[in-house]
Amino acid sequence: MSETMINMKILRKCGGELEHAIKCRCVKPCSTEDYINAMEDTITRTRTANTCTKKTKINEVQVIEEIQCTEETEESDLDSEVSEDTPVEDYPIENITAFFEVTEVHTHLPQYSKDCYNLVNIQNARMCKTKPAGGKGYTAGASFITSILMNNIEAKVNLNTGAFCTCVGNDYLRVILPEWKNHLLPIEGVQLSSASDNMYLLGILDTNIVFPHPAGSIRIKTEIVVMENCTFQHIMLGNDYLNIYGIDINNHKDRYFTIEENKIQKFAFSNMCKQIFIVSSKKDTYRE
Template structure:
């Protein structure tokens, strides 16, 4: 090693793991890359990593989720894209899946080819999704394993975009979304008829409940 290099210079260019026992030295404030939102409004200034794809010749949405542990979709969303898609599921070993402290119930594995459209040249990925019967997301979820093996990098330096593979000049932009918070208001529950017939047909409601709670 060249004598002109110091240990700190080497560490600067290597990946470092967080260690609670590590001495906190040379703490610097991170530089803000954009205009900082007014105090108390940062929660309405963000955006998601949901983008558009083409799958089964239909437009769909997918969430590039580096924090997810498994790639999945809900059975009802699958039916929107693939008619009778559940008939094509591959069997799955009995496993436990959890998401946000909720038990997920897998029906099987669905293999699909999805296309990320781009005017210069679109890119196709082959992915296996776990299909869950209690996943309410209205999009597919692509977890970190596929982001890693396909080299999907999300860049938030200034404008949010992502690249696929070694070509870092071909950038895929995330669709613009409205920066607003959904107003929470009291509405009458509308229960999916299929859900009632399939899941709640044997449910019993306690006669001790008030009409408001029953509703």
């Protein structure tokens, strides 16, 4: 073995700070004696060898003596009847019942949500991704479910602008609209997923939605995608209707889902709609 290989093995055995200190002192190719002298000098000056990694304390485990049973166990009737020469076909057939403990039922249901959220008035409802105010982090995600009217029936809706389209599960739709299958339209060539979980689409429901508000309600006509393997008990409102009706709510600071006009403008229409409908300053009429 060459002297260079011996020096490399010595450095590997040192490791850590000691190896770095020896390399700094022996920059040029040195002999094994020079490496050993540098190592001894470094240990003497810095006492690097006295420092070691912290050892974890292992509690003493008491060994319990096993009590050996002196009584002979009785052999079962099945073992006594079956001999070594018995063919496999002659063995008795018995039912085996196995019980499996299910730890997480909703592992493959990422769209699962709790039903503990209270309904919030439309004036105080926020979008799902709105950052809470300072000191009110506990209210995050607790004020985005409000009530709407769907075909004159009250329903719960989730104000989630991150959704691609408005969707609902067939279980919740059966509660608010028992005859939903009679109004279902076919859907083809569309694939939706939620956190790598494929959604099974049943069809499209063409319906009217009303956001009630004392200052003036908003009535929109939207198409809701009905899905089979949904567990949330509300309607997931997507951002498709925002583009259709020109509602600009995503760029506001507070992003409240309000309709009332006040000093802090929280609800507005996009510039495209303002060019079509211009509000007259003299008369409360609209002109093209």
